[in-house]
Amino acid sequence: QVQLVESGGGLVQPGGSLRLSCAASGRDFSRDTMGWYRQAPGKQRELVAGITSGDRTNYADSVKGRVTISRDNAKNTVYLQMISLKPEDTGVYYCYAYGRIGASGNYRDYWGQGTQVTVSS
Numbered sequence: 844q845v846q847l848v849e850s851g852g853g854l855v856q857p858g859g860s861l862r863l864s865c866a867a868s869g870r871d872f873s874r875d876t877m878g879w880y881r882q883a884p885g886k887q888r889e890l891v892a893g894i895t896s897g898d899r900t901n902y903a904d905s906v907k908g909r910v911t912i913s914r915d916n917a918k919n920t921v922y923l924q925m926i927s928l929k930p931e932d933t934g935v936y937y938c939y940a941y942g943r944i945g946a947s948g949n950y951r952d953y954w955g956q957g958t959q960v961t962v963s964s
Contacts, residue, residue, distance in 0.1 A: 845869035845953055847938045852958030855928055859962070863923040865938035865955060873916040875942030879923045881960070883934035891936070892923060906932070928962045936960050 851863040863879065878893035892902045892912035900912055911924045921938060938955035 847955035849938050849955045849958040852960045854961045859928050860926045865921040867919040875940045877921045878939045880937045881934040930962045932962050
C-alpha cells in the first residue's frame with residue numbers, strides 16, 4: 844500500500860523553527876518529484892517547495908530563504924526545514940509525490956494526510 848505520512852507539525856512561536864518529515868512507503872520514490880504544499884483556511888492550496896529526482900529545488904517566493912527541502916532516497920523520506928516562521932505560515936502542510944507507475948508510461952500523484960503547523964505567540 845502506497846503511503847505518505849507527514850510528521851513534525853505543531854505549535855511554534857513566531858521566529859521559531861520546525862522540521863517536517865514525510866515518510867514514503869509502498870513504492871520506490873527515488874525517481875519521483877516530491878514536494879510540500881500547504882493550505883490555510885479560506886485560501887487555495889499552494890506549493891511551498893518541490894524537489895526533483897535530481898535534487899533540483901524550487902520554492903514559493905513567500906518562503907524563499909526561510910525553508911529548505913531535501914530528500915534522503917535511502918530512507919524514502921523528504922524533509923522541509925523551516926526557520927524564521929511567521930503567522931502567515933500557519934496551515935495544513937501536505938506531502939506530495941508524482942511519478943511513473945509501471946513500464947507503460949503511466950503517471951500519478953500521491954498525497955499525504957497533512958500535518959498542522961500553527962505559528963502563534
